[in-house]
Amino acid sequence: MFKKLDPLLHSELRLAVMSVLVNCEEADFVYLRESTGATAGNLSVQIEKLSAAGYISVEKSFKGKKPHTKCRITTTGFKAFEEYIEALKTYFNR
Amino acid sequence: MFKKLDPLLHSELRLAVMSVLVNCEEADFVYLRESTGATAGNLSVQIEKLSAAGYISVEKSFKGKKPHTKCRITTTGFKAFEEYIEALKTYFNR
DNA sequence: TAAACAAGTTTATAAAATAAACCAAATATT
DNA sequence: AATATTTGGTTTATTTTATAAACTTGTTTA
Numbered sequence: 359m360f361k362k363l364d365p366l367l368h369s370e371l372r373l374a375v376m377s378v379l380v381n382c383e384e385a386d387f388v389y390l391r392e393s394t395g396a397t398a399g400n401l402s403v404q405i406e407k408l409s410a411a412g413y414i415s416v417e418k419s420f421k422g423k424k425p426h427t428k429c430r431i432t433t434t435g436f437k438a439f440e441e442y443i444e445a446l447k448t449y450f451n452r
Numbered sequence: 453m454f455k456k457l458d459p460l461l462h463s464e465l466r467l468a469v470m471s472v473l474v475n476c477e478e479a480d481f482v483y484l485r486e487s488t489g490a491t492a493g494n495l496s497v498q499i500e501k502l503s504a505a506g507y508i509s510v511e512k513s514f515k516g517k518k519p520h521t522k523c524r525i526t527t528t529g530f531k532a533f534e535e536y537i538e539a540l541k542t543y544f545n546r
Numbered sequence: 547t548a549a550a551c552a553a554g555t556t557t558a559t560a561a562a563a564t565a566a567a568c569c570a571a572a573t574a575t576t
Numbered sequence: 577a578a579t580a581t582t583t584g585g586t587t588t589a590t591t592t593t594a595t596a597a598a599c600t601t602g603t604t605t606a
Contacts, residue, residue: 359487360468368464369563374454377543387584393453400564402586407562423572425584443544449471450537463594481553494595496555512554517603519553 361445364438366411371396371404376439379414379431387427405429413438455539458532460505465490465498470533473508473525481521499523507532 367373374394378385385393391401405427408414413435417428431439461467468488472479479487485495499521502508507529511522525533 359489360471363464365562368462370457370462371563373543377454391584395453397565398585399566399587402584403563406586425571427585446540449467459593465594485553491596492552492554493556493597496553497593497595500555519602521554 359448361448363445364442366407366413367438367442369404371400372408373442375401375404375408375429376413376431376435379429380436380439384428384430386429390429408435411435411438453542455542457539458536460501460507461532461536463498465494466502467536469495469498469502469523470507470525470529473523474530474533478522478524480523484523502529505529505532 367376371394374396375390378390378393387398387401387405390396390405391398394401396404405414405416409416409429411434412432414429414431419426419428461470465488468490469484472484472487481492481495481499484490484499485492488495490498499508499510503510503523505528506526508523508525513520513522
């Protein structure tokens with residue numbers, strides 16, 4: 359009847375991050391913070407969770423002399439996102 | 453950019469309960485438990501939260517000699533449900 | 547009469563979400 | 577030059593949540 363909602367995606371901020379990454383292929387920490395409106399601390403934690411799950415890849419480097427964190431969605435993450443949408447539909451298409 | 457997701461609805465079980473009630477106008481505890489697959493304890497807690505928020509009304513009585521809990525969605529709840537859908541869309545607009 | 551069942555509720559605990567505090571380096575200010 | 581502020585984060589602490597387990601109250605069944 360109702361499909362289970364992936365707990366990793368069923369979180370406001372993580373969903374927002376994934377939503378950005380689905381549409382832009384690559385986004386850095388600052389862009390994600392600004393586009394989601396999240397605090398840096400919260401974003402840092404949620405990026406780590408998505409990364410640990412293999413839903414996004416994270417690349418840390420230096421841009422000039424400042425740290426720079428680039429994120430992109432993985433194929434696993436993309437699939438999970440699509441499945442989450444399918445699952446959500448079972449709560450509405452009736 | 454992203455609309456805030458009503459925390460009362462952004463919960464798997466509460467969303468399932470609301471989803472049932474949107475479509476059937478009245479449902480009792482047992483029916484909700486069976487149709488959502490939830491445990492009674494969890495359902496009891498979440499029904500109480502939805503009720504406290506004014507999203508559903510709860511009517512307790514006896515059916516024969518057994519307790520009987522009837523739930524229905526309120527207009528407030530219905531509005532909140534629709535707004536939740538609208539908010540969700542901002543995470544998927546493509 | 548005791549065991550099992552029904553319909554819930556209460557309580558305990560693990561997991562999440564989030565903000566606050568922190569850090570190291572760079573840049574701006576006095 | 578010394579101090580303050582900003583940048584780009586991370587770590588820690590705290591409050592909420594979600595959830596299952598245990599419990600309650602009463603009923604039916606063996």
